[in-house]
Amino acid sequence: MNYNPEELIPIVAEITDLYTRGESTSVTYEAAQHFMAAVLYCIHEAEMMKDNGLVSCDSLDVRSLYEAGFKEVIDKVERAKEKYRDLLSSFSSYGNRNLSDTVLKAIPGFFKLYSPRFSPQDTIITMDYPVTDPVEGKTGIDAIEEYIDKIAEEQRFLAEYPPGYVEKMLRAYTPDYKDHFFNISEIINVMVLRLL
Numbered sequence: 001m002n003y004n005p006e007e008l009i010p011i012v013a014e015i016t017d018l019y020t021r022g023e024s025t026s027v028t029y030e031a032a033q034h035f036m037a038a039v040l041y042c043i044h045e046a047e048m049m050k051d052n053g054l055v056s057c058d059s060l061d062v063r064s065l066y067e068a069g070f071k072e073v074i075d076k077v078e079r080a081k082e083k084y085r086d087l088l089s090s091f092s093s094y095g096n097r098n099l100s101d102t103v104l105k106a107i108p109g110f111f112k113l114y115s116p117r118f119s120p121q122d123t124i125i126t127m128d129y130p131v132t133d134p135v136e137g138k139t140g141i142d143a144i145e146e147y148i149d150k151i152a153e154e155q156r157f158l159a160e161y162p163p164g165y166v167e168k169m170l171r172a173y174t175p176d177y178k179d180h181f182f183n184i185s186e187i188i189n190v191m192v193l194r195l196l
Helices: 005-020 029-051 062-089 097-113 140-159 165-173 184-195
Strands: none
Touching (some): 005 062, 062 140, 097 140, 140 184, 165 184
């Protein structure tokens, strides 16, 4: 849906006021663009809720759409944190530093730095660990939530193998597997197929 920028400016002005803590009514052009993108991201979240039958956008004005979308962003952050805690409960890096750093450092870094009010569209981290089906066309919490889901799915798949088997197959593939930036489940699939 397209919105008249004049409808969005009061919301951007409020975000600017919050950002500057009322000390200034002006920000750089780049900051204003960034806040406009934040507003549009939240409105898009509300529109996605409409597409899923979770909210009726037809009767909502732009401000209500923004607020509904902002609330959805907050809810997604909480859901993603819960999914992340679940992932950690049985997480194994299988000795791979990239997977370990991504899950144990990068993802918590996202949650620490993520700003739903000022920058919901920012993904912040580079998602260095390559999942089998890359996250595409998403940013912010949408990208991170999907990324966590995909890593968790891979963890469930790898957990089906006996203890030590994944590491054994990775060592057989390449002795320095701990330092490689590859998807572990893809390597395991290749190695298992070689054994058939």
